[in-house]
Every structure is written in structure tokens, then in C-alpha cells.
Amino acid sequence: MGLFSSCFAILLGIVLGLGTFTFGYGKGASYLSNDPQTCINCHVMQEPYDTWQKSSHHNVAVCNDCHLSHDPIGKWVTKADNGFFHSLAFTLNDYPEPLRIKPRNRQVTQHACLHCHADFVHSMLPANHQEETMSCVHCHADVGHALHARVYPTLEPNSR
Secondary structure, eight states: OOHHHHHHHHHHHHHHHHHHHHHHHTTGGGGGSOOGGGGGGSGGGHHHHHHHHTSTTTTTOOHHHHHSOSSHHHHHHHHHHHHHHHHHHHHHTOOOSSOOOOHHHHHHHHHHHHHHTHHHHGGGSOSSTTSOOOOHHHHOTTSSSOHHHHHSTTSOTTOO
16 A cells, blocks of 8 residues: 555545544434424524424424425535534534524525415415515514514413
8 A cells, every 4th residue: 555545544534533523423313303302402592492382383393394495405405504504603603692594594484484385375476586575474573483482581381
């Protein structure tokens, strides 16, 4: 085995070892599931998780239903994009508080609203694609995350 082959084998071993450690330490396998508990692997997601539990969508939708694309390729592209940038932000402790949704993810959520509520919203959509669609969460901001519970934390969850 030549010097180049030995260096390549050592480098490959280091990369695979670090990748395996990071995947295990970061609970990487859990991100392949649909379980909302996965989102609270990162402590900064506790409040979004808690407000989702108090929301009207708690019994009908999980995180992936609203925050991932409904087409298979878009789902995995969004999952990879979010996973990379969430890992980067949480590792470097560089994220806004409270957390804010990125414009791209806002579009994903908008499409999820229109996908699941297609029977109700089709008559409200613009006639052509050039016209702008009003954002669903502009008026229904607390549907997925009961913001009311955060604003008025002393209220009982069912007092609304």
C-alpha cells in the first residue's frame, strides 16, 4: 500500500468515525421519524413543542405535516436544509430568540396549509399564479402553536 493510499485510508477512517459519532450524539436516526419528540432534542424547540401541544392542530398534525413539503423530494430537501442550518445555529449558539421562521420555511408552511385545507381554500386562491396569495398564518397565527398560551400563560389550556 502506497503513501497516498495509507493517507486516504486514515482520512476516510477519521471522516467516517466523526460522522458516526456526530450522528449518534445528535440522535440522527430520530430525525428520520415523524415523532414530534424529535424536535425537542434541541432545548430551544421546547416552547414551540409546548405551544403545539396546546394548539388546535395537536390532534391532527405533527411538526413534519406543517414544516416539511408534502412531495417526497421537497420533503428531504427541506429536511436536509433545516437539519444543516439548525445544527449550525444551535452548535454556534447563533439564533434569534424567540425563534423565527425563515422565508423559505414560511412558504413550505403556506403550501402545507393549502394542501391540507384544499377543500376550503380553493375558492379564495388567486385566479392565476402571478397574483400573490395571502398568508394563512397572517390571520391564523396560533393554529399550529398556541401563541395565546405564551401570551397568557396563567390561563388553563382549555380556557379559550
